[in-house]
Amino acid sequence: MIGPAPVSDAARNGIWRTRITAQARDLSRSTQFVIAAALILGLTMFFVGNLVSVGIENAAVQSAAEAGAQYMDTFLEPYVQEMSRDNGLSAESVQSLDRLTQSRSLKQHIVSIKIWRADGTVVYSTNKAITNHKFPLDEIREALKGNVVTDLKDLDEDENEFERELNLPLYEIYAPLRDSSSGKIIAVGEFYEKADSLKREVNQVREQVWVVVGAATLAMLTLLFFIVRRGDKIIQQQQVALRLRLQEQTRLHISNAELQRKIATATQEFSRVNELTLRRIGADLHDGPAQLLTLILIRLDDLVENCSAVDQESLETIRGAATDALREVRDLSRGLALPEINDLSLVEELQLVAQRHEQRTGTKVTLNLARLPKVAPLPLKLCLYRFVQEALNNAYRYANGEGQVIQAQYSDDVLNISVRDRGPGMAADAMLLEKSGRTRLGLAGLRYRVESLGGLFSIDSCASGTSVNAQFKL
Known part of the structure; x- marks a missing residue:
């Protein structure tokens, strides 16, 4: 049976990172800010506190070293004056130094003393085993320059074997020893002082520093947390308000879309019913008044044969009026009843x-027709037919049919159609659709037809002609 494949360390680390990132995103902004601020501010304060602690420690050690160096110079310099001549210590001076190091007052603080020549040779030491031995030390060179050198050390050099066996916390001090007459540095004195009290003081100061730094860091984090938390609450309240508004806007948008759908459906139905009504009116005109006028003309023909000359003249007048009425009724009937355009394309419809x-x-x-959709809904076809028909009628009535052009094009799902003429144009008040009158009523009807299908209607008129325009988004 084959078990699952082992997961590599890289994949396991990636899984953990993904989980941590997901959990971090679930936290509030104030919590995320406090975590980030705690990391950044904590690291900053750590480095600051460490820097201050190290500075205080170095200053305390250096101060103690300088005080100890002055104290030891008083004891050691009288015994090294002969080194300015002999470059070494006599037996009497060594014995005197031994007695000095054994004194109770000195042993309370100093555990070991060494005297170095300028070449790094030990001419005196509490540890007699290293006397007259040479050790390469940088501290000797610094002390020969007149500096007091000190450090809390691990005492891991070869020359510190005796001090290591004492198993005590020590710090060593290198102090220059001078000739009393010329002030020239003739040797370097090294002594090891117990560091118990100094370490306690340094640790106490370090603790105080870290307490102050920690308290300041905690105070800043607390203050920042409450500021960010207040801002986070305000943001959350605004988000809730915006979410509610968005939901309301979405609901209104859905409601408006539904209303627009119902309006579009109602408009299409109204257009269909309107066309059916017009067809019925046209049929009624053809079957009613037109037939009656035809009957009148037939009866007039019968009467002409049995009438006098005077009566025939009156009958001819009546006959002419009836003929004109019949022609107008038939024209109205043909205008109200649209041809069967259901199976026609837009190009064929405009040509018709x-x-x-x-x-x-x-x-x-003139027809200027670009590429047009092959398929279009019936309400749009009816609207386009009536739009072009009414615009051409106006061009014939007011421009004598001069320069009549039908232009149509379809681009980027937008259908543009216009009917132009080269007449004298329209007066400004003639294009006010709100006024009454046959022309204004016709233009208003055009605008209502176009806008009922969501289109845009406009008129451009000048002294060189008029253009009636419609635009539809398909």
């Missing part, structure tokens, strides 16, 4: 309406 207008008026209509 132009052809009918040319036949009815005896004028010329």
